[in-house]
Amino acid sequence: MLSDNLTLERGIARAATALADHGVISALARPSSLADEAYHSLLLQLDMNLWKVGDKLPTEKALGESLGVSRAVIREALARLRADGRIETRQGAGAFVSDRSKLAAFRTDHANSDTDPLKQELEILELRQIVEAGAAELAAARRHETDLANIRTALEAMLESVAKRSDGSAHDDAFHNAIAQASHNSQIAKFVEFLGAQFSNSRKATWDDIGYGVGIAAVGQSDHSAIYKAIELQDGAKAKRLSHAHVQRAIDRVLLRMNDQKVE
Amino acid sequence: MLSDNLTLERGIARAATALADHGVISALARPSSLADEAYHSLLLQLDMNLWKVGDKLPTEKALGESLGVSRAVIREALARLRADGRIETRQGAGAFVSDRSKLAAFRTDHANSDTDPLKQELEILELRQIVEAGAAELAAARRHETDLANIRTALEAMLESVAKRSDGSAHDDAFHNAIAQASHNSQIAKFVEFLGAQFSNSRKATWDDIGYGVGIAAVGQSDHSAIYKAIELQDGAKAKRLSHAHVQRAIDRVLLRMNDQKVE
């Protein structure tokens, strides 16, 4: 595992992708780039505690040889690990594993993707539920007129989408982001935006034909209206409760899918 | 601004750091690396919407010439932007600005650091308050015996630190992380750990001589004990309320510091 040759893996991945393009395989290891694979390979070894905090990683030259790639590729992988706060490098000395108090970035994707995708989606939704409910509560207390106008704009755009039975996921995002903005806490706003981006694929389900058939879009819309009114009336407790319940619907849908999956 | 020469800036930054080392200047632009500066330069231009979503960035060669650095440096900066989901690159085509729905990493540091550091700390604390309160509520509902044991271990280590008036910040971290782990939601656990890491410097104040003098450590300890008991008794509402109040104390201390700052 340590001395794997990436070019070999890459060849296999390429072949797999070629098959996938023909519909033979659904979604496996992407070919991406050598640097990407080196990054994930090193990240995996870091997550497995192959090296302890403070330990010195092999030299760039050694890493390149063990993975069968050039130093430039290794350097890009190390640069990303450094940007995430996983390692620190000192010119002339080497690269060292940094302790957890240096973490500089939060990502939702697992290097070891052995976890069930649905479970991961569920976990992110729970985190989203907590943060968005808190954001709504703050928004009710701090919203200005301009904030209300922004939320209303997104709300009306969504109403129009529902009426036309078209995809309103972009406006859905805008609605939740506008509420987060109304909290007047830029970190919360940025984080809500980030969490929203983690669902760019799965959330579409609410707005496609199936979603309209089941009536998800309509129910979500009445949720949204109620949340807006609570924020407008500065009823923080209500905004929090409604927002929490709104995300709970999405959670319940994921739980249903998980049950369906187990039955098969 | 666009055609700045990084080597020039670097020279100035080096000189500034040299002065700082002699105590003349406190903390200014770090010299770091050329790639680091190129990354922040590009990030700043992206945040200022210099290019619209989908626009093509200048070629690596052009970027390198405009910043006065080699292509290798530019490539490292672009690699980091790509890892954050800010841009996408296609071999043979170029680098393109991606839309916000591709965000792949959450960071608390601002590229445009024109914001008050205290305000930023306040905003992160508010986010932390929301997430940790939610995590405590879930922990109360889902904790196993092993989770309780982990929390208790950290709690007792902190008690010992308080008794010895030594630095217990590491155990403080461990306590909050253990609660987040007890939520049995790995994303929440990871995020709480990440937020904790954003305070590696400022949180020490609770545990130094001043903190002991004011009694912050002691008060925090009674908070911790109460939170633990609520989780043990599976009283989610209480755990949530106590955790919220606990972080509120830290928020209030920051607000005090902000007032002191305004007076000067």
Place this chain on the structure above:
DNA sequence: AAGCGTAAGGTTGTCTGACAACATGGCAAC
């Protein structure tokens, strides 16, 4: 005139070699 295949040039991905900047350990001088 419209469609299509091909060739040319441009751009990113990767490799190689080189040198500068810095760190570390050992050795010699005191």
Place this chain on the structure above:
DNA sequence: GTTGCCATGTTGTCAGACAACCTTACGCTT
């Protein structure tokens, strides 16, 4: 034992080259 210097190793940066790939334009066919 301590100090200072030097050889060696490592990371940071640069330059050039080629492969893989994309885009565009040109010329040919229909």
